[in-house]
Every structure is written in structure tokens, then in C-alpha cells.
Amino acid sequence: MTSALRDRKAALRSLLLAARRSLPADVRAAEAAALAAHVAALDVAPGQTVCAFLPVGSEPGDASWLDGLRCRVLLPVVTGASPLDWAEHTGAAGLAPAAWGLLEPTGTRLGASAIAGASLVLVPALAVSVDGVRLGKGQGHYDRSLPLVTAPLVAVVRDCEVLDEVPAEPHDVRMNGVLTPSAGLRWL
């Protein structure tokens, strides 16, 4: 893949992260409440599994959206330059601090293939294009994990982070939907 494409991704990441970090706390709190309401309205049955994530840093949303998922929720565990591992979310007491300010679940590691059993995967992203190309943090964790998934992939971003175009590399797995604070879930 050309370094020009990598450079465009890196430049776009910097712009988006700077914009995210400039958002005031009251805006973030309102977005988190809106996203929690949208997540609670998702069509997920109690017996199903959702792979979700706990927002960190300037990402939209907060831990409260996990409470609205009345089903089995798996959270990612980083294990190096490999697909993400997964463990069940059992509440705040079952979380421990990890790299980059993340909180990760401390329960039994279910293995990278656990994501294949999900009915829905909520994916962190810095941006997503209208044709489903996702820009992540640039470490390839989700890129390595998402080829294992057949369920719908939904990127969670701010409304202004749904872009006409995001640079795409062959390994980038397309999103099926996008969840934003103002518009809720939209299928792409």
C-alpha cells in the first residue's frame, strides 16, 4: 500500500483527534446521554451477544451505554499485534485499568474467535465514510478482528465524523451502519 495513503490516514487522524479534544465537557455529556438512549433502543434480544467497547479519552459516549444493552456484552482485551481477545462485561468491579487509559474486563478470556458469535459489533472509530470505510486509531487491532465477523458492524462516531470519503486500504473492513448522537443508528 502506498505511503501516500498512509500519510492521508495519519493526517486525517490528527485533524479528527484535535477536533475531538477541543469539545467541551457539557457537549460530551449530552452526546453520551443521547448515545446511551440509542444503544438502549437497539434491536438486541437478551440471549444474544454484542461486542461493544468502553469509550476512552475523547471518544463519543461513556460507560453508561453498556447498561442499556440487556444482553451478553463482550469487551475487547488488547494482546499485542494480533486480533483482539474478548471477555464478558460484568460491571464496574470486573474492569481494570490498561494501556491508553482503557478499562478492560478481568474475567475469563474467551479468545479472538469470540467475536464470531456476536449478533452485533459496535466498533470504535475516528470517522466513517458514507460507503462504510472506517478510520481507527491506526494500530490494526480491529482490522485484524473484523474479518472474523458475519454480524452487522456499526461504527460509533460523532455526526460530523461521517465523511464523504475516508482513505481505504485493502484490509479495511467496511461498516454496515453508523451510530451517532443526533441521528442514532443508520444503515449504510
Ligand SMILES: Nc1nc2c(c(=O)[nH]1)N(C=O)[C@@H](CNc1ccc(C(=O)N[C@@H](CCC(=O)O)C(=O)O)cc1)CN2
Ligand atoms: N474505547 C476503545 N477501546 C478499544 C479501542 C479503541 O479504539 N477504543 N481499540 C482499538 O483498536 C483497542 C485499544 N487501542 C487503543 C489504541 C490507542 C488509543 C489512544 O490513542 N488513546 C488516546 C486517546 C484517544 C482519544 O482521545 O480518542 C490517548 O491515550 O492519548 C486507545 C485505544 C481496543 N479497545
Ligand SMILES: Nc1ncnc2c1ncn2[C@@H]1O[C@H](COP(=O)(O)OP(=O)(O)OP(=O)(O)O)[C@@H](O)[C@H]1O
Ligand atoms: N488483517 C490484518 N493483518 C495484519 N495487519 C493488519 C491487518 N489489518 C491492518 N493491519 C495493519 O495494521 C496497521 C494499522 O492499519 P490501519 O491504519 O488501517 O488501522 P485502523 O483501522 O485505523 O485502526 P484499528 O483497526 O486499530 O482501529 C497497518 O500497519 C496495517 O497494515
